Amino acid sequence: MLALLTLPLLQTSQAVVIAAVMVWGAAYGAIPLCLSVWMQMSSPDHPEACSALFVTTVKVSIAFGSLGGAIVDHIGIAATMRAGGLLALLSLAVIVTFRTRGTTLKQLLQP
Secondary structure, three states, rough: OOHHHHOOOOOOOOOOOHHHHHHHHHHHHHHHHHHHHHHHHHHHOOHHHHHHHHHHHHHHHHHOOHHHHHHHHOOHHHHHHHHHHHHHHHHHHHHHHOOOOOOOHHHHHOO
């Protein structure tokens, strides 16, 4: 998220841009793996449900990512980075508000 927010601001330094893109790429590669492992570990009795939820999450993310193309076409690349950073901050705020610490997906799915 930090790389996404700082990239438009630091575009004058090639070394900083390369470092920010490397951080962004590492996070981009790690997040799906961590999400998949977390889902599978949180509900070992429902692996199919976890897999379906993971695939749905990835597909919805790709669909929302296509909105970035519309932003690039109408406003520009720097605005797309700012919009992505804003969405990342919004996502972080939503995650922080969840009160499910110590609760597994299995417990959440049970009536």
